[in-house]
Structures are given as structure tokens and as C-alpha cells.
Amino acid sequence: MNFWYTKPARTDAEYQKMIQFQKKIDVLVVVTGILTFFIVYMIPKVVDFSMNENISGLYSGLGIGLVFAGIGKYLQHTSWLKNEQSIKAARLKNNDERIVEIGRKAYQMSATLLLIALYFLGLIGGFFEPILILVMGGLVWLFLLSYCVAFFIYSKKM
Amino acid sequence: MQNKIQQLRKENKVTQAELAEAVDVTRQTIISLESGKYNASLLLAHKIACYFGKKIEEVFLFEEDEKE
Incomplete structure (x- = not known):
């Protein structure tokens, strides 16, 4: 589901623009994941604070999950942009x-x-x-x- | 809302996949339209009617209670 665009793309060119914007969101997801991962390790070192190990593991998992999800989506979107058939198939599938x-x-x-x-x-x-x-x-x-x-x-x- | 998509498609010997490709939707959408599970938007209705060379009201049959 696309949260950023309220109107479906009517042409492949419109959908390409949407995907290019979506790639920026993918990068943002990766950065958020990296930040989440580092915050878990940095905060207890910077401020005197001991984090519950289970919660720390959960946060790390969340961060790593976001990084891999972001990278996966970025690669998928890049491959769509390289191939006209893929972009059309993706547009039909996601914008129908x-x-x-x-x-x-x-x-x-x-x-x-x-x-x-x-x-x-x-x-x-x-x-x-x-x-x-x-x-x-x-x-x-x-x-x-x-x-x-x-x-x-x-x-x-x- | 009823429609004559299936009837027109068979008359013109067009497959669901061909119609879907022509009007930029998935084949499943054509299946849902034909079975009456989904009502087309005005834009899609226009595209389908144009594809068969008909007016919208010749393809899609609006019922009185839907107009109200």
C-alpha cells in the first residue's frame, strides 16, 4: 500500500516518478533502522542508563529489520525502473x-x-x-x- | 450496477486479458466487473465503453435506486 500518493498513477511515466520518490523513502527507512540500531548501543554508553536485555534485543531486531526491508525495497524499486515491462506490471499490480x-x-x-x-x-x-x-x-x-x-x-x- | 462487459467481450471475441491490457487494469478486475462484485470508476467505465465503441450507459446499466 502506498501511503504517500493519494492518486494512482495513470501512466508508466507517472508511476516512475512515484517509484523514484519511493526510493527516497526506502533510504529513509534504512537510515531510521541504522539510527535505531545505534541508539540501542550508544544511549547506555553516553548516559548512565542500563537497558533491559530483552528490550535491547527487540530494538536491535527492529533496527536490523528496517535496514533489510529498506534495502530490499530499494533494490526492487531500482530493478523496476530499469525495465519497462516490470514498471508496467508493477503499476498494474499496485495501481489497479x-x-x-x-x-x-x-x-x-x-x-x-x-x-x-x-x-x-x-x-x-x-x-x-x-x-x-x-x-x-x-x-x-x-x-x-x-x-x-x-x-x-x-x-x-x- | 449491472453491465454488459461479458456479452460485449464475447460478441467481439476479446479475452479478459486483452480487455484488461487495453484499459490498464488487471484481469482480476475484469473478472470482478463481469461478476458484479466490483463497480467500475467513471474513468474505467469510460475506457471500457470507448474500447467497445459504445456509450457508458450502453455498457453499464444504472438502477433507479442507485441514482438516488
Whole structure:
């Protein structure tokens, strides 16, 4: 699913531009992964802070995962750009209006489920860890706020 | 919304893959359109109608309750 473009590409040239932009996002993902990995090792050395080993392993795994995912997507996007047939096949696969519609519906459903899960996790988890209700409540508000801002921006454009 | 895509396709001896290629969608989208599981956008409806040399309303049949 493409989070950056709201309109599907109608031509191969448009899709090539989208992929070129997507490659920059791939690089950003790799950099985020490297930063995540280094933060886990640097923070305990710079500030006097001991990190739980399980959490440290989880963060490292997250960082490495992001690096490999970013590199994989970058290579895939580069190979698409080198071959006209590949770019057309990828455009059809990722920009087909039915697939875009399915993706939008799936995204809408998972966002709703995420909201419900956050609400109940905060509500029930708050009994045991009071910070949870604050964090989960904050995330629900962030979601609703970002929805309102995005709605306002797109209502000006459309 | 019903449509005559399958009927027109058979009349013109066009395969689903050929139609999909011509209107820039996947074959699965043509299958879903023909089975009525998916309604085409205005742009796709226009492309399909143009491909068969018809008007949109000759290919896609809008029902009264959908118009309302």
C-alpha cells in the first residue's frame, strides 16, 4: 500500500516518478533502522542508563529489520525502473483501481480495529499500569487529531 | 450496477486479458466487473465503453435506486 500518493498513477511515466520518490523513502527507512540500531548501543554508553536485555534485543531486531526491508525495497524499486515491462506490471499490480479500493477498505477497517484495541488496552491496562491509559488515550487523540487535520487539508484540495 | 462487459467481450471475441491490457487494469478486475462484485470508476467505465465503441450507459446499466 502506498501511503504517500493519494492518486494512482495513470501512466508508466507517472508511476516512475512515484517509484523514484519511493526510493527516497526506502533510504529513509534504512537510515531510521541504522539510527535505531545505534541508539540501542550508544544511549547506555553516553548516559548512565542500563537497558533491559530483552528490550535491547527487540530494538536491535527492529533496527536490523528496517535496514533489510529498506534495502530490499530499494533494490526492487531500482530493478523496476530499469525495465519497462516490470514498471508496467508493477503499476498494474499496485495501481489497479480495484486493488487500490481494496487497500483503502482494508486500511479503514484496520484503523478502526486499532482504535478499538487502543481504547480497551488503555481502559483495562490502566488498572494495572496507570501510564497505559495516558499513552493509549494520547494515541487515540493523536489519531483523531491527525484525521481531522488530513480531512481539512484534503477538503481544501478537492 | 449491472453491465454488459461479458456479452460485449464475447460478441467481439476479446479475452479478459486483452480487455484488461487495453484499459490498464488487471484481469482480476475484469473478472470482478463481469461478476458484479466490483463497480467500475467513471474513468474505467469510460475506457471500457470507448474500447467497445459504445456509450457508458450502453455498457453499464444504472438502477433507479442507485441514482438516488
